[in-house]
Amino acid sequence: MKKLINNPADVLAESLRGVALAHPELSVDFENSVITRATPKDAGKVAVVSGGGSGHEPLHGGYVGVGMLDAAVAGEVFTSPTPDRVHAATKAVDRGAGVLHIVKNYTGDVLNFEMAAELAEMEGIEVGTVIVDDDVAVQDSLYTAGRRGVGLTVLLEKLVGAAAEEGQDLASIVELAKRINGQGRSMGMALTSCTVPAAGKPTFDLPEDQMEIGIGIHGEPGRHREPLAPAAEIARQLVDPILADLDAAGPAIVMLNGMGGSPLIELYLMYGEVVPLLEKAGVQIARNLVGDYITSLDMAGCSLTVLKADDELLRLWDAPVSTPGLRWGA
Amino acid sequence: MKKLINNPADVLAESLRGVALAHPELSVDFENSVITRATPKDAGKVAVVSGGGSGHEPLHGGYVGVGMLDAAVAGEVFTSPTPDRVHAATKAVDRGAGVLHIVKNYTGDVLNFEMAAELAEMEGIEVGTVIVDDDVAVQDSLYTAGRRGVGLTVLLEKLVGAAAEEGQDLASIVELAKRINGQGRSMGMALTSCTVPAAGKPTFDLPEDQMEIGIGIHGEPGRHREPLAPAAEIARQLVDPILADLDAAGPAIVMLNGMGGSPLIELYLMYGEVVPLLEKAGVQIARNLVGDYITSLDMAGCSLTVLKADDELLRLWDAPVSTPGLRWGA
Secondary structure, eight states: OOOSOSSGGGHHHHHHHHHHHHOTTEEEETTTTEEEESSOOOTTSOEEEEEEEESSTTTTGGGBSBTSBSEEEEEEETSOOOHHHHHHHHHHHOOSSOEEEEEESOHHHHHHHHHHHHHHHHTTOOEEEEEEOOBOSOSSBTTBSSSOOOTHHHHHHHHHHHHHHTTOOHHHHHHHHHHHHHTEEEEEEESSOOBOTTTOSBSSOOOTTEEEETOOTTSOOOSEEEEOOOHHHHHHHHHHHHHHHOOOOEEEEEEEEEOBSSOHHHHHHHHHHHHHHHHHTTEEEEEEEEEOSSOOTTBOEEEEEEEEOOHHHHHHHHSOEEOSSOEEOO | OOOSOSSGGGHHHHHHHHHHHHOTTEEEETTTTEEEESSOOOTTSOEEEEEEEESSTTTTGGGBSBTSBSEEEEEEETSOOOHHHHHHHHHHHOOSSOEEEEEESOHHHHHHHHHHHHHHHHTTOOEEEEEEOOBOSOSSBTTBSSSOOOTHHHHHHHHHHHHHHTTOOHHHHHHHHHHHHHTEEEEEEESSOOBOTTTOSBSSOOOTTEEEETOOTTSOOOSEEEEOOOHHHHHHHHHHHHHHHOOOOEEEEEEEEEOBSSOHHHHHHHHHHHHHHHHHTTEEEEEEEEEOSSOOTTBOEEEEEEEEOOHHHHHHHHSOEESSSOEEOO
16 A cells, blocks of 8 residues: 555544644644634524545535535544534534535435434534435445435535525525435546555455446445446446436536546546537536546546536525635635 | 546647636637637736646646736647747737746756747747756756756746736746745655556556655656655655755745645645644745645655745735636635
């Protein structure tokens, strides 16, 4: 295993130390592995909390800041944060108007956020929850009942964060979040495995001439393996399952995301392959992201996310955001 | 070779297609592989042009935009762009106040930019040049006489871009650029080789238990190889040679840069290791960047850049910038 680390057991804590040093605008609660804004939002506004296992950076900690999240709860690599930590984050950022939990659909995350919501509600904090399950690759998986939550989480955190910043109430924000989840889909693929520091070796073997289609963000199995193909063919294998599941004609926000180990020159090349296929199906790409936004450690590969977007979603998308991972208009 | 590409010969052109599709605020001249702003800056302002071999993305194309570059000339992967292309870029963005060429110190780049400057000057375009040679790792290298130009290029492009945007004249901007080059240093290391698409295999072999200290951004040799070490020891091997070469006490802008294949969680961990070492030497980190800013395709590893910064440089740093790779305050 070749990694820029010390003891594998200390990766999360030591990485959070770097985050705290790099970003004075954020505050890190090391005891709970929770990242919050150093300056809380105004009282009376809904707070937005997300979290999950680490190893997907910049998700989630890199999306804490004005216009996006109020707190991110970081579990160990690929491991759900415990309920008490999610609860600590929820308490820390509640400004009296309730808290939205954004939860990727993995069994551990769903259970732990649910318990944390119960703990918070016993203390009088209103909690709303959205479960993100946008991955069209597989129904049920190694860590999931139903579909997995992947790339759409990034777009949802941005949009819902904007709605919270402008003062929408919790019920409206929950409804917005569920609507976004209903009209976004993702599909991913891998050229290589990732290596979890504590394991010390690749999660799975993928021969030099093979790729895996429909991979998740933890190295869990996808749909199938097949011989390595050119980018144009890979693009088809990402676009087709999304379009088979979503009538995507019309305006959309599209993300071509890197899994962590694929260089940007390849991600732009893939974006160039994906766009004509989407446009042929009537998708009008109104906004886009190309880069590493939700990763799987050092895995090489990419994913595609398509979110149908009306004027209201585009307005929220364009609202100012100021986080380490996404920043504009501020 | 596992890459998200079609024909290796088409990587640059197809990647530029993706850049054009993703960024309507940029304009791509496919014939010359030149990226410019879609909306030129005001007449009477100095234009800033950089470029070099591709494979270092987001450098340079990702730094074209308001507050930074006016044009980036993209050579094939790890190959200098030809003089006629640099000339085309220079002509395209000149607004009557002259053009600054920012050139990383590689023999091919230096020669080709020099020829392009002569061509432009024959047409009455005034050209100033700064050669960036910040890499303390080696004196002379596979592609270089003298020191190589690496991470400092990113910071210099930001600072000089800000000075050009506010209307400073060419002589002042050349002087500023040379001053920045004189007070910045970088040092890099690699855990793995990179793989150039046209070669189809890793540029060098680095055994599973070895790392290379002082690596360049093209897989050219560094100072030495040694057994894989913990992040704390790697940090010392980056910081010490920089401090041996630069009296860095006082305010500074610091960049912990990823080589392309190392995930962000590791880069933050490395940043956490580097900061205490710098602070112990009296460096006051006034601003920082942590992430992939100047890469070497899919190489795993990182580099450290330290730039001594007075109030004037910090003011230019904080000026608005709006590019795909760096964006704030705009």
